[in-house]
Amino acid sequence: MLRVEGVHKSFDDFKAVSGADLTVEAGQMVAVIGPNGAGKTTLFNLITGQLKPDRGRIIFNDEEIGSLPPYEICRKGIARSFQIANIFPRLTVFRNVQVSVLSQQRKSTRLFRPARTMALDETRNILENVGLSDKTDTIAGALAHGDQRALEIAIALGNNPQLLVLDEPTAGMSAEETGTTMALIRRLADEQGLTILFCEHDMEVVFNVAQSIMVMHQGITILQAGPEAVHNSRQVQECYLGGA
Amino acid sequence: MLKGIFNPKSFGLAAGILIVLALLPPILPRFYIYILAVIFVTALLAMSLNMIVGHGGLFQFHHGAFYGVGAYTAGLMLTKTSLPAWLGLVAGPFAAAFVGLLIGVFCVRLTRLYFGMLQISLGSLIWAIAFRWYSLTGGDDGIHGIPLPPPISSSTGAYYCCLIFLAICLFFLYLILKSPFGATLLAIRDNPERCEAIGINVRRHQLIAIVIATFFAGIAGVLFVVVEASVFPDLLFWVFSLEVFIMCLLGGWFTFAGPIFGAAIMVSLRTFVGTYTEYWTLILGIILILLIFFLPEGVWGYLLEKLGPQKQDLHKEHK
Numbered sequence: 001m002l003r004v005e006g007v008h009k010s011f012d013d014f015k016a017v018s019g020a021d022l023t024v025e026a027g028q029m030v031a032v033i034g035p036n037g038a039g040k041t042t043l044f045n046l047i048t049g050q051l052k053p054d055r056g057r058i059i060f061n062d063e064e065i066g067s068l069p070p071y072e073i074c075r076k077g078i079a080r081s082f083q084i085a086n087i088f089p090r091l092t093v094f095r096n097v098q099v100s101v102l103s104q105q106r107k108s109t110r111l112f113r114p115a116r117t118m119a120l121d122e123t124r125n126i127l128e129n130v131g132l133s134d135k136t137d138t139i140a141g142a143l144a145h146g147d148q149r150a151l152e153i154a155i156a157l158g159n160n161p162q163l164l165v166l167d168e169p170t171a172g173m174s175a176e177e178t179g180t181t182m183a184l185i186r187r188l189a190d191e192q193g194l195t196i197l198f199c200e201h202d203m204e205v206v207f208n209v210a211q212s213i214m215v216m217h218q219g220i221t222i223l224q225a226g227p228e229a230v231h232n233s234r235q236v237q238e239c240y241l242g243g244a
Numbered sequence: 245m246l247k248g249i250f251n252p253k254s255f256g257l258a259a260g261i262l263i264v265l266a267l268l269p270p271i272l273p274r275f276y277i278y279i280l281a282v283i284f285v286t287a288l289l290a291m292s293l294n295m296i297v298g299h300g301g302l303f304q305f306h307h308g309a310f311y312g313v314g315a316y317t318a319g320l321m322l323t324k325t326s327l328p329a330w331l332g333l334v335a336g337p338f339a340a341a342f343v344g345l346l347i348g349v350f351c352v353r354l355t356r357l358y359f360g361m362l363q364i365s366l367g368s369l370i371w372a373i374a375f376r377w378y379s380l381t382g383g384d385d386g387i388h389g390i391p392l393p394p395p396i397s398s399s400t401g402a403y404y405c406c407l408i409f410l411a412i413c414l415f416f417l418y419l420i421l422k423s424p425f426g427a428t429l430l431a432i433r434d435n436p437e438r439c440e441a442i443g444i445n446v447r448r449h450q451l452i453a454i455v456i457a458t459f460f461a462g463i464a465g466v467l468f469v470v471v472e473a474s475v476f477p478d479l480l481f482w483v484f485s486l487e488v489f490i491m492c493l494l495g496g497w498f499t500f501a502g503p504i505f506g507a508a509i510m511v512s513l514r515t516f517v518g519t520y521t522e523y524w525t526l527i528l529g530i531i532l533i534l535l536i537f538f539l540p541e542g543v544w545g546y547l548l549e550k551l552g553p554q555k556q557d558l559h560k561e562h563k
Contacts, residue, residue, distance in 0.1 A: 048441060049440075050437070050440075050441070069440065069445075070440040070441050071439075071440050071441075071442075071443050071444055071445050071446070074440075074441060074442060074443035075443045079441070079442065080441055082438075082441075086435065086437065086438045086441075087435065087438065088430070088431045088434035088435050088438065089434055089435070090430070090433075090434050090498070091427075091430060091431060091434060095427060095430075095431070096431075098427065099427055099428055099431040099439075099442070099444075100442040100443075102424045102427065102428065103428070103439075103442050103443045103444050104442075104443060107424045108424055108425065108428040108444055108449065109424075109425055109428075109448075109449070109452065110423055110424045110425055111419075111420050111423050111425050111456075112419055112420070112423060113423055113424070114419075114422050114423065115422060115423055115424045115426065115427045116422070118424060155438070155442060156442075158442065159442055159443055
């Protein structure tokens with residue numbers, strides 16, 4: 001479904017990503033791991049178009065997407081969440097998700113119909129799914145951290161994506177919140193057949209849910225394999241798990 | 245189509261105000277009728293600006309340019325051509341929107357302050373044309389004694405014309421704000437980066453917003469001609485644009501009706517304090533300082549907050 005081949009990206013002299021390879025098959029849950037500064041977030045920004053690769057190819061459903069702007073990549077079926085809650089702080093929780101659904105339905109430029117009658121069921125379903133249905137009228141900026149993270153995922157779901165890219169979905173969460181969030185992500189994958197690509201610091205979480213794990217170190221892909229193989233790989237242990 | 249957009253209470257209030265305003269001309273002295281008409285025109289201009297500034301999050305610093313284009317288009321067509329008068333009046337908004345599109349195409353490529361700077365430069369260019377091209381625009385003298393068709397040539401006629409068009413325009417501006425486009429615009433204001441990531445072409449939306457807003461600014465410009473029967477380059481000067489910008493802040497730029505209050509306050513200050521002292525801007529300055537400290541949400545924003553449940557005007561509405 002998604003193939004990243006030999007992608008490079010540098011900022012001035014700093015090589016953030018210098019040779020990343022990644023394969024995501026439809027229906028899989030794929031994790032990207034690596035120490036801080038390994039280039040995980042940069043890689044995700046390259047996939048969803050916030051950044052353009054200097055070299056290499058990014059192919060989604062047999063189509064090169066490396067040079068497309070983010071909104072077109074999104075329309076091809078890739079939605080993402082951000083590491084730092086990236087929501088619409090002055091709008092209600094409901095509006096946050098509704099805007100995303102309206103965009104997916106290509107209704108964002110309608111001028112003379114009331115928005116309050118549109119995309120209601122889709123929005124409600126998503127909010128129910130992520131457990132925010134009792135907070136629909138809250139102004140998003142006033143939500144607790146954990147709820148903002150859930151909203152973050154809900155906004156991404158509003159695009160009804162084939163591939164969901166989650167940049168550290170549990171960053172800054174308590175153990176309990178992490179559990180809830182991972183259960184939600186799993187459920188989305190199982191029930192809606194979503195393909196999920198995520199990165200995560202919590203190794204327990206990663207080895208529990210991911211079917212395939214890609215390990216990055218200093219911007220380079222070390223290997224991509226199943227959890228077992230990654231766990232037993234000497235190379236990975238040396239560069240990454242070795243210290244732990 | 246409109247069911248449920250307007251809550252009955254505020255709709256009733258708006259209708260009530262409209263009726264009262266419609267009954268005023270026979271009662272009030274002519275001078276006050278004139279001032280009210282000026283407020284209507286200025287309010288429409290401020291409302292159109294607020295659509296981009298307050299709801300779109302773009303620093304449109306030189307909105308007066310489009311007001312001026314609308315006014316000059318109408319003024320020139322009424323004085324220099326023998327085309328029917330209504331054509332001149334209708335052409336104003338379209339000319340303003342066209343110039344809005346031309347300038348907008350370049351400006352939306354930039355963000356924040358850079359957007360504003362380019363806006364001022366390109367807008368000032370238009371001002372320079374109006375100011376310098378004596379043979380066409382009359383230069384700094386402007387054009388005076390523009391002949392208007394009978395029903396709107398009297399001061400009462402002009403008053404009703406402005407009132408009716410203000411009401412119609414406010415209706416459409418409200419409709420647009422409550423539409424999916426309006427909702428998306430608010431989202432872009434809050435977080436353009438995120439909007440790109442949910443499949444929204446941010447620049448295109450901003451450009452559409454600019455074209456719509458400049459169209460309404462053009463209507464305001466034509467109404468200015470209806471009230472004053474003259475045009476002059478000051479309309480396009482950036483200082484005036486700044487005044488309009490302040491009206492939005494003063495009234496409450498995150499609210500729908502705020503700019504109307506801002507416009508009313510500014511026009512009244514200029515008219516009434518201005519007769520006592522040339523330095524009325526000094527008073528304005530003091531008011532602005534107080535505003536920043538005590539009413540950061542603007543006058544109307546503050547009132548909405550105090551009046552309670554209606555405060556989420558812009559947000560809470562999908563039940």
